[in-house]
Amino acid sequence: MPLGLLLTLGGAVALVLSLGVAITLGPADVSLVNVRDVVLNHLGLADIPVRAAKDAIVWEERLPRALVAACTGAGLSLCGVVMQSLLRNPLAEPFVLGVSSGASTGAVVIGVLGVGGGILGLSGGAFVGALLAFGLVLLLARFTSGGTSGVVLAGVASTQFFSALTSLVVFAVADSDETRGVMFWLLGSLEGMRWDNVALCAAVVAAGAVVCLLAARALDAFAFGDDVASSLGIPVARTRIGLLVVTALMTATLVSVVGAVGFVGLVVPHAVRLLVGQRHVRVLPVSLVVGAVFMVWVDAATRTLFAPTPLPVGVGTAIIGVPVFVALLVRRRKRA
Numbered sequence: 001m002p003l004g005l006l007l008t009l010g011g012a013v014a015l016v017l018s019l020g021v022a023i024t025l026g027p028a029d030v031s032l033v034n035v036r037d038v039v040l041n042h043l044g045l046a047d048i049p050v051r052a053a054k055d056a057i058v059w060e061e062r063l064p065r066a067l068v069a070a071c072t073g074a075g076l077s078l079c080g081v082v083m084q085s086l087l088r089n090p091l092a093e094p095f096v097l098g099v100s101s102g103a104s105t106g107a108v109v110i111g112v113l114g115v116g117g118g119i120l121g122l123s124g125g126a127f128v129g130a131l132l133a134f135g136l137v138l139l140l141a142r143f144t145s146g147g148t149s150g151v152v153l154a155g156v157a158s159t160q161f162f163s164a165l166t167s168l169v170v171f172a173v174a175d176s177d178e179t180r181g182v183m184f185w186l187l188g189s190l191e192g193m194r195w196d197n198v199a200l201c202a203a204v205v206a207a208g209a210v211v212c213l214l215a216a217r218a219l220d221a222f223a224f225g226d227d228v229a230s231s232l233g234i235p236v237a238r239t240r241i242g243l244l245v246v247t248a249l250m251t252a253t254l255v256s257v258v259g260a261v262g263f264v265g266l267v268v269p270h271a272v273r274l275l276v277g278q279r280h281v282r283v284l285p286v287s288l289v290v291g292a293v294f295m296v297w298v299d300a301a302t303r304t305l306f307a308p309t310p311l312p313v314g315v316g317t318a319i320i321g322v323p324v325f326v327a328l329l330v331r332r333r334k335r336a
Contacts, residue, residue, distance in 0.1 A: 004282030007275060011289030015070060018293050022300040023062040027307065028056055030062070065193040066296055068257065069313070071201035073264055073295025075208060075254050077287040078333050079247040080265025081272075084210055085219040085280065086240055089149045093265040094251040096242070097151075098158030100262075102133020103255040104186050105162045108169045111182045112144075122185065123256040130252030133158050138241075151244070185314070188261040188314025191300050208250040215243060216280040223278065228255060261314045263321030264291055270328045 023035050038058040040046035067245035079094035087096070095101070106129020140154035170182060212219075218239050221229035226236045255261075268291045269283065276282040295317075327330050 001014070002282075004276050004279075004286060007282075007286045010290055013295060014022055014288055015293050018296045019063075019066050019070065022066050022296050023058055025300050025304045026055070026062065028057050030057055033258050034058060035063075036130075041135070049110070058195075060164050064198050065190050065194050065299065066280055067198045068193040068201055068301040069295045070292035071205045072254050072258050072261060073268075073293070073298075074288045075205040075250045075291075076261065076265040077268040077272075077282060077291025078209055078212055078296075079251055081263070081269040081287050082215075082219065082243055082282065084269055085222050086243055087152055088223065090154060090270070091266065092152070093262070094247060095159070095260070095262060096155045097137050097248055097251070097264075098133040098162060099130045099248055099251045101159045101162035101256055102262045103127070103130040103137075103252060104166045104260060105129045105150035105169075106132070107164050107185060107256075107259075108182055112169055126256035126259075127252050129162070130248070130255055131140060132254070133162050134245075134248040136161070142251070148154065148217070157254050172298070184261045184312055185316075187312035188259040188317070190303075191310070191311055193257075201254060201257055204253045205249055209284070211245070211246050213281075213284055214315060215239065217244075217283060219280040220278070229290055246334070254255075259312070261295075261317055263317045263325070264295060267321045267325045267328070268294060270325070274328065274331070 003066040020032050020035050024240060034050065034054050037048040037050050038055050041048055041055075042059055044282050076094050082091070083092040083094060083096060084090055086092075086192055089096075099279040101125040106127070109129070110122050110125030116143055137151065137154045137158045139158055141150040166186075171326055199227065218229065218234045221232050221234055222236075222240070229234050229239075270289050272283055272287045272290055295313075298316045298320060299313050302313050305311070
């Protein structure tokens with residue numbers, strides 16, 4: 001069995017087990033048997049007596065949260081793989097396009113200023129802000145040197161601009177209570193996830209995964225430069241813009257639901273490439289399952305180790321991601 005397929009299947013099994021164990025963690029006593037029974041009952045595959053309180057904890061609270069965490073990790077990891085290939089930059093991650101900063105500004109405008117709050121809500125404002133930021137990146141890239149360097153520089157400019165707007169609103173307008181609530185969301189929060197959030201994130205990540213997997217051969221070519229990709233018959237500009245739009249939409253959707261969660265799209269692709277090599281037909285599916293498992297456990301750690309006040313999940317990914325990334329850099333240097 002090919003290594004990539006073996007690791008993907010192993011990762012899928014690890015993801016199912018991780019979801020089950022993560023759901024059992026928390027102040028309420030829930031066992032793996034309870035989790036199994038509740039899931040089978042709601043899927044119509046069994047009719048096993050389960051206490052109503054445990055049924056609600058598993059099905060209405062912990063399972064949706066764990067599934068959104070898995071979708072977030074999978075989607076951001078997938079975006080990281082694509083961006084690092086398209087931009088030929090090992091430090092590229094989903095937020096390099098300014099999407100996260102734009103989403104933060106949109107959320108702050110809704111949450112603090114109340115502009116459009118009755119129509120969009122916090123997540124809707126974040127999504128609109130993310131799309132505006134990405135649109136600014138495309139506009140700036142068109143009037144710069146173009147190519148990968150133009151996109152990266154435009155992303156940096158967009159990130160700084162929207163970060164400044166967010167800081168202006170938070171510190172000049174918001175009071176202390178508003179600031180605390182908004183900042184907690186901006187750092188990443190999986191509190192209050194429901195099944196509609198699961199459906200949205202799962203649908204977007206699934207669609208994005210299909211598009212990215214179909215473009216695996218093109219991503220292999222992009223890793224060697226635009227000239228190589230063009231010589232292989234790949235429409236460079238159209239393919240790059242198309243994949244950037246896909247990653248931006250995925251990131252915007254996930255950020256609008258859970259807030260800014262960094263380091264996942266940076267660390268996971270590097271770790272996976274050390275395992276399976278550089279071919280994207282292997283890197284993409286393995287990154288998807290590894291990112292999902294990673295986020296499930298980060299969320300489980302941040303909500304249980306710091307109970308009763310959970311740590312923002314974005315802080316958890318940074319605390320774990322930074323040393324892991326440093327270790328990967330050291331290992332890569334030794335192998336070079």
